[in-house]
Amino acid sequence: MSGEQPKDPLIVTGVARSGVRLMSALLDGHPELASGPDLPFLITMAMQWKEIASTLGENHAKYHSLGREQVRDSFRFTAAKLFAPRLEREGKERFVIQSFAAMLSLEAMAALFPTTRVIVMVRDPRAVARSLLRCNWRNPQDGRPLPYTQDASVGGRFWAEFMRASLPGITSLESTGRLKIVRYEDLCAKPEATLTEVGEFIGKAALPADLRQASADCVIASTDNEHPPLRVGHLDTASIDAWKSGLPADTVRAIWSAAAPIAERFGYV
């Protein structure tokens, strides 16, 4: 392997309906960044690398002249090769992975991509639960709608369980300065200030200007025809409190009961 090193991708992740695709679309508007649809197998690849490194690393070093970093870089280059045509076509230099599943594999992803930075989108669980009701997501095994798209109380529990499982990785990476929490509400209510912070975090200071560019009245189509489309041109506060009028009071209480201990950590009350 030559001394050439791939430029590790940025990672944008979060619970579904928390603004992951919105943030990815905004970053895609930057002249040096490109984002693409979620590739879940990248998470499998990171976990596979971790398994190989932990169980076979000694054997590979002893009998195959394969060092730990060499094996890791083989996987890094594999990812870089997948992103290369897109970056080359658009004349951009760094890829942005958008992935919901990355939330549950943050440490493996951060270890595989040692220079990556991770943006975790967080949104009020009550708004997430309400938004999930708009999604036509079905169990691929039996074709039935997923429970959290049918019942907002289940959506609240889904949010809480997903976040609880992700917290160790979030806490670990946050302590190293490689992870930034971005609240969806802050992105909508004060986009320039929030994106300035994001720009500083990822070392791309020009984000607010690019936001204005990206905010031209455009609609980003869903990649799978199941997500509601994104309207990047309508970053406003309307979607922040919509749950207050869109959900029955007892449902709101049920969601909050499941999610409060974690939601409060991120400033939701």
Place this chain on the structure above:
Amino acid sequence: MSFQASTEVPAPIFIGGVPRSGTTLLRVILDTHPRIHCGTELRVVQALANLSTNAEQSAAKILESAYGVDLPRLREIFAELILEFLRPAWQASGKPRVAEKTPWNLLAFPQLHRLFPRSPLIHVIRDPRDVVASRLERDRMAASGNAIDTVALAGHRAREWTDAMAIGRFMRSNSEFAARYFEIRYEALVRTPEPVLRELFAFLEEDFDPAVLNFHRTQREVTGSEEWSAQAVQRPLFESSIGRWKQDLSESEQAAVTSVAGGTMEHLGYAVNGMPA
């Protein structure tokens, strides 16, 4: 390393078979050949082939439309990943060809053919009763004196063997796959090594070198201690392991094997009620 498509991906030789079928023996024989490097088991090829299958099944359309990576390029990228594991020791050997032997490579043969269309895929097959007898010996060692249900385990191991033979049937039944697929019977290899190996090396488009018959004289220094058969391949070929099941398997264990694998055994010429083929 380049991010661009390479002009030609090398074609490693892949060896597979149910564990305890003679794959390590074949590995050291190939490694003794002056033009082929075949080191100890990497144990990653099946997992990486499965990962490429996962990528194809979950994302081939999106990769082509949104990423500009079509299916041939996707396969080339994963082939290059596998080659990265083979390359350091291969290059150090100074030999022009490389082979990789890990028993369960067998299960990835169809996908390996898609990733490496020119690669020879070699399947080592052995009488399942001897396979099970040898694997039960390992299972008993692993149990460290704790009681295990060896009859049930014999049936389970026989099921693994039978399922693995389905891969062979698949490879033989498809003309595209069959052209790169080669079967070796362990029993024939140890009884009549020279004609078997002459046929193998002809398939590999390599000259037969008589030195390969003396593999045990050259392999002492490089045989990986983690390989189950490290000791066995440091001596000349021996036939005493053929039919070991008659001493090593109880009647119940034999019955458990033949009740599961009998049909496939007969199909492959292993006499269920007599001497092994």
